Amino acid sequence: MANTYTLIASNTVGILGSATITFSSIPSTYTDLVIKSSARTDRVSTYDFYKVKFNASATSYTEKSLNGNGTAAASESNNSTSYGFNYAIDASLSTSNTFSNAEIYMPNYASANYKSYSTDAVTENNATAAYAAITAGLWSNTGAITSITVESANAANFVQYSTFYLYGIKNS
Amino acid sequence: MAAGSTYTPLATTTLSSDTASVTFSSISGSYTDFVLVALAGIATSAGEVYQMRINADSGSNYSQTELWGNGTTASSGRRTSQTYLFVGGSRVGSQMTVLDQFTLQFQNYSNTTTYKSILMRQGAAATGTMAAIGLWSSTSAITSIVITTTNYNIKSGSTFTLYGIAAA
Numbered sequence: 394m395a396n397t398y399t400l401i402a403s404n405t406v407g408i409l410g411s412a413t414i415t416f417s418s419i420p421s422t423y424t425d426l427v428i429k430s431s432a433r434t435d436r437v438s439t440y441d442f443y444k445v446k447f448n449a450s451a452t453s454y455t456e457k458s459l460n461g462n463g464t465a466a467a468s469e470s471n472n473s474t475s476y477g478f479n480y481a482i483d484a485s486l487s488t489s490n491t492f493s494n495a496e497i498y499m500p501n502y503a504s505a506n507y508k509s510y511s512t513d514a515v516t517e518n519n520a521t522a523a524y525a526a527i528t529a530g531l532w533s534n535t536g537a538i539t540s541i542t543v544e545s546a547n548a549a550n551f552v553q554y555s556t557f558y559l560y561g562i563k564n565s
Numbered sequence: 566m567a568a569g570s571t572y573t574p575l576a577t578t579t580l581s582s583d584t585a586s587v588t589f590s591s592i593s594g595s596y597t598d599f600v601l602v603a604l605a606g607i608a609t610s611a612g613e614v615y616q617m618r619i620n621a622d623s624g625s626n627y628s629q630t631e632l633w634g635n636g637t638t639a640s641s642g643r644r645t646s647q648t649y650l651f652v653g654g655s656r657v658g659s660q661m662t663v664l665d666q667f668t669l670q671f672q673n674y675s676n677t678t679t680y681k682s683i684l685m686r687q688g689a690a691a692t693g694t695m696a697a698i699g700l701w702s703s704t705s706a707i708t709s710i711v712i713t714t715t716n717y718n719i720k721s722g723s724t725f726t727l728y729g730i731a732a733a
Contacts, residue, residue: 397574397728398571455691456690457688457689457691457692458634458636459632459633459634459639459694459695459696460634460639466634466641467639468633468634468635469636470636498668500604501664501724506663509604509665509689511666527688527694529690529692529693529694530690562572564726
């Protein structure tokens with residue numbers, strides 16, 4: 394595997410489910426970070442929401458999204474919220490065996506600047522509504538990102554077979 | 566995106582001063598696709614846009630279709646017979662200290678049979694996010710790209726990295 398797209402850590406959820414996915418002690422030796430996930434929660438609904446925090450910080454996340462639900466397109470703002478990536482994920486009433494794909498891209502995560510990030514996320518559901526969203530996000534913090542937690546915004550659990558992969562990308 | 570030896574850094578630039586343009590030239594034709602990842606700002610507090618030209622072509626050979634969201638409204642637009650590709654807009658006012666991310670994906674860039682399409686993503690949490698597909702109406706292999714703005718410099722500290730992706 395090239396050192397430019399290196400798997401740093403992975404997490405596959407077991408039969409008991411998992412409320413929190415944590416990537417900690419992230420080295421600063423890469424240029425960018427990427428999380429790729431295939432996940433679903435046990436919230437009793439057709440959808441849930443992700444909840445991502447950097448360095449366990451509960452402040453200073455700002456986002457703008459562009460999303461579609463199968464009927465209409467819309468755009469939303471999340472300003473100065475306590476977590477990032479507030480977008481849809483399949484839940485227990487979604488079509489069985491469907492898992493949402495998502496990606497979070499974090500360039501220059503170890504810099505002393507505020508951290509921009511972008512996300513892509515989709516749900517699928519064999520019904521009228523399913524969701525797709527892209528996001529521009531900002532964590533207004535100058536600290537290097539050394540840990541990332543991913544949770545359900547509704548305190549649900551990620552179900553078995555959900556997967557989360559953290560990759561590091563180097564520009565040299 | 567597949568991991569492995571296919572995601573190879575070809576060139577990277579970090580600006581040490583405000584600069585009018587960033588150029589990647591002599592791009593190797595030995596990859597299948599390439600990707601440009603940028604974290605950049607523009608040295609003005611007014612609204613500005615990033616532009617891209619391919620192979621220094623200044624003809625009216627660029628077109629694109631865009632989806633935009635500004636936090637309130639979703640919209641779509643179309644640009645035809647442009648002299649450059651519109652890569653995205655910059656932050657304004659107090660958000661000037663923050664750099665914007667954009668990613669450009671060039672598929673099958675070295676073939677000499679088809680026009681070249683480019684997938685573009687750009688976003689700034691203060692202003693919005695964009696997804697677009699661009700077309701350069703040329704059958705030439707892409708060997709260079711240049712990123713500029715309309716009137717201002719690209720800010721010091723901006724970073725641009727080009728990665729090559731090989732199918733085999």
